[in-house]
Amino acid sequence: MNNSQKHYVIIATEIIIAVIVLGFVFIKSTSKPATKTQAQTQSSETSMADHHKPKAADSAVFDGLLGKAAPDFTLPSYDGKQISLKDFRGQNVILFFNEGLMCYPACWNQIVAFGKDNAFKDKNTVVINITVDSKDDWKKAIDKMPELAENTVLLDTERSVSNLYGVLILNSSMHRGQFPGHTYIIIDKEGIVRFTQDDAQMAIRNKELLAQIEEL
Known part of the structure; x- marks a missing residue:
């Protein structure tokens, strides 16, 4: 393998690594808002359930x-x-x-x-x-x-x-x-x-x- 071929192999490897890193970052960044939204939804549902729950009788x-x-x-x-x-x-x-x-x-x-x-x-x-x-x-x-x-x-x-x-x-x-x-x-x-x-x-x-x- 001559120097020119080695150069192209290095560049290709760097590109592949960069793509993998960017993909990981993208997946991580998009999963956080989804988790946050789920937590917010659960909190909202709990709040609504509490609101509609009848008050305890005071005897x-x-x-x-x-x-x-x-x-x-x-x-x-x-x-x-x-x-x-x-x-x-x-x-x-x-x-x-x-x-x-x-x-x-x-x-x-x-x-x-x-x-x-x-x-x-x-x-x-x-x-x-x-x-x-x-x-x-x-x-x-x-x-x-x-x-x-x-x-x-x-x-x-x-x-x-x-x-x-x-x-x-x-x-x-x-x-x-x-x-x-x-x-x-x-x-x-x-x-x-x-x-x-x-x-x-x-x-x-x-x-x-x-x-x-x-x-x-």
Whole structure:
């Protein structure tokens, strides 16, 4: 191999090495942004998931009711009366906070079942159903299920009593902050809260509640 040929071989080798180096640099430089973008995407997806994740229920107010005097309140009934909790002193009281109009048929059936069950009257117990519906909205429910009119339903339209008892942000509420779920509070004849239950099952609980009344 003469000097001229050696010169061309050296040049060709240098070119090949240069191409390999440039290719390595290119691959490395393009892979970094892809990795960074993937990390950013994962971070963004995590952030969005956290944003849509429902807030944990805060039951501090509700849990603090047991053993204490039930907060008094006055609310209008569907038929226009002003009903106060203190009016029932000397009787056991069950407060049933529920989703009202939007909870068809479960809550409606629960309310009607209370009214038809004479066992509560026999136990000197009054059931007060509380919804956050307006009078016009509750009329829609009565028009569809007339038996509802035979029960005491109070309209907590401003949500003042629901907030007072801490029932708007419990686990059973499907529209947390706006509607109560399915929550029972038993108050004894002296006005003391003796039993509380937040029930997401939407079942008729008359037997269980009567058993709790028996223990008072």
